[in-house]
Amino acid sequence: MRLSPSVEAIPRSGIRAMAAMAQGRPELLHLEYGEPNFFAPEAVRRAAADALLAERMVYTPTEGPAALRQAIARKLARVNGVAVGEERIFVTHGGVGALFASLASVLGPGDRILMPDPCWPNAVGQVLTLGAEPVFYPLEAATGFMPEPEAWPVDERTRAILINSPQNPTGVILPRPMLERIAAVARRHGLWVISDEVYDQIYFGERPVSMLDIYPEGTLAAYSFSKTYAMTGWRLGYAVLQPGMQGHTTKLVESCYSSSSMVAQVAALAALEQVEPREIDAMVDSYRQARDRAMEQLRAAGRHRYTPEGAFYLMLPVPQGLSSDDFARMLLEQKDMVVVPGATFGRLADREVRLSLAAGAENVVEGVGRWLELSAELGRAAR
Ligand SMILES: Cc1ncc(COP(=O)(O)O)c(C=O)c1O
Structure with missing residues (x-):
């Protein structure tokens, strides 16, 4: 019997697909989920x-x-x-x-x-x-x-x-x-x-x-x-x-x-x-800190493109010639980190991967560092 064609037309979530690949591997650096790393107040x-x-x-x-x-x-x-x-x-x-x-x-x-x-x-x-x-x-x-x-x-x-x-x-x-x-x-x-x-x-x-x-x-x-x-x-x-x-x-x-x-x-x-406004401010400050440190790191490496002004996400480019799925898989296999392939968000975003800034500043800095490393390694290999 037939299932609903309009539901069949919905693409499978790339966020869930990455999470499934990373399941049971607590040592990985998780930067995929759009979720605050706090308890509710x-x-x-x-x-x-x-x-x-x-x-x-x-x-x-x-x-x-x-x-x-x-x-x-x-x-x-x-x-x-x-x-x-x-x-x-x-x-x-x-x-x-x-x-x-x-x-x-x-x-x-x-x-x-x-x-x-x-x-x-x-x-x-x-x-x-x-x-x-x-x-x-x-x-x-x-x-x-x-x-x-x-x-x-x-x-x-x-x-x-x-x-x-x-x-x-x-x-x-x-x-x-x-x-x-x-x-x-x-x-x-x-x-x-x-x-x-x-x-x-x-x-x-x-x-x-x-x-x-x-x-x-x-x-x-x-x-x-x-x-x-x-x-x-x-x-x-x-x-x-x-x-x-x-x-x-x-x-x-x-x-x-x-x-x-x-x-x-x-x-x-x-x-x-x-809830006091300062409780919300403290959470937002932690995302801001992660954002600011990631921006410093990208500027220092000459890879800064834009500055996220809100929410808690950062898009980073995929090296030429790769799809976002391929690159996300390489980040997982070679750099032990989980990001969301941009293709999850649309056709144009296949040139990007998404990192969550809500994972704590240290983790975000580590993640941007590993992204820089793999991008540089692939750049050298292509030359
Ligand atoms: C852009 C956007 N809209 C809506 C939602 C849904 O929010 P909620 O988790 O409250 O359903 C999300 C959650 O990630 C989101 O990123």
Whole structure:
């Protein structure tokens, strides 16, 4: 019997494939996972533990409890500089759930969506699952991984644009003038912008601007507790929808997973209300330190190309003539380190491998050192 062709069309995750190759080898240097190397703050864990002992864990409202949505609205005003009523906030199963709630609320079979290449692959998988068609716009190292919105091929089937800032896998942040150029294209053609802002609080310079601020009438934004609070396993995020959309998205989310986990929602409320900004700053500082040291190392070796401004990733080039899969395998076999082949993120990114800056500065420095070594060895062999 036939399996779903739209699911069959989703490429296998290169991150999982690398992890499978590295399994059972604890001596390897792991730079593949996009995961903070911290516990969630103590207030979060304590609130969840107390609630588990004191309360029955039951279904919650599909869109999330009012108290949590109100706390999220306050956070959006304080952190992101956007005023959004609680009725526009939809609590979801992780940032990935927020992305799905947004995409599935507006896309249908045959619709086209402009998406970055490279792109976080789960977003591509969601679009394919919906029977929609990703149309990729290039982000290239030579232009600092910045898009050129005026060149995007918009046609009568195009419904939406996906952006992600700070970006996985490049670490690039889209500055305000770029968001304005993207908004101009969206306005001209009447397109939704799905703005993946799950790394909104992980940045090393100026605060990233939210697309909600630039294109308020057409943006659906996705956020998460995973990265800011080191809560990847708690699976909680939220979407900011347009006014009047809640009933529509409720039908969708109710059909998929009823409601998000209640204990995770208790933990998320504690994260918003009890975690001191300095606890978040300390985690971000550790990623910044890893980034800064990697940049120094690359500059010293004459191999610096760009500086990631947020999220916790760094793209490094693959030597001429090799695919990213081949090079990642060589790094594993010859240098005992695990990275993600760029091909996981798209066709153009096959010239890159991705390192996580969340693995601790010492590990990142070691990893960049091994990448420099192998690149130099292959360069000598090719001459
Ligand atoms: C760009 C991007 N969007 C969304 C997500 C999903 O976040 P979550 O783990 O909260 O589902 C991730 C996670 O890695 C991500 O990198």
